[in-house]
Amino acid sequence: MSIRILGYKDATQYKDLRLQAINDSPTSFCSSYEQEEIYTLQETEHNIRPQTDQFTLGAFDGKQLIGMVTFKRETNAKLNHKGRVMEMYVSPDMRNKGIGRAMLEELLRLLKESEGLEQLYLSVESTNIQVLELCKSLEFNQYATEKRAIKIDGNYYDELWMVKNL
Template structure:
């Protein structure tokens, strides 16, 4: 397989994204938080809106010529008390493209993007406990199992984002951050 590159999807990619997403849900329904029927009812306008990169969400894809063969989304939390977390979701590689490291490329692209967002500290994901290939991929990319109890048949995983060390000379003086519960 020739070298393929990861890029953020955009609204023009909606037809290709919709086709791959529906194929993914049909193949692995337990791995997605929706049903084929519900996703089929999403309008093309809604798909285009979903693919518009924002401060809080971006979806990456890999194309083989004009066919989208792999995808992964990264969604940041908007709620202030968890604004330091993002979720990796919808990771899928088409069957004919598996075994070439595309899943790893997608995960790395999402983690690298997350690392550019100063307030993010953690990327989380959920993976079906019986999806050995995905679990192996995530573990090899540095994700660890969360100590929380599994939710249904899903394992929770997380990755602490690397941050550059701050020297005492450049650290802000007397800076205090408080989280206040109201």
């Protein structure tokens, strides 16, 4: 397995994995399959292009993209000491192999080089115990629960908000 920052050449695999993620784990993503499938390849290429304040890491098994996690730093001058982990996902057939941990550890390693970045935030859907335990093991601490944060087909799901001081 290898982990690296995704670029525009990864757009097709990224889009396929993102659609799989939303379909497989709808409570873990704010977007819907219907919203995402209409994005063109050019829009996806633009969205995953690394920027100063945002990038997506991809985990690969050979040449196959099997996991992803996105980081986005706040750009407002009063908030840019903070960043957020977004859209973490590992393909179901590749879970329980340490890929999620490896991606987060690589993200944390890269963020140590980010001048002025002090806090890293994320949210986990409350029934996603495996990811919640992973985050706790990496010293993320829960500071809030957002009740009824997500609504899908009339069902509500809570989000647990966590932070890690860097």
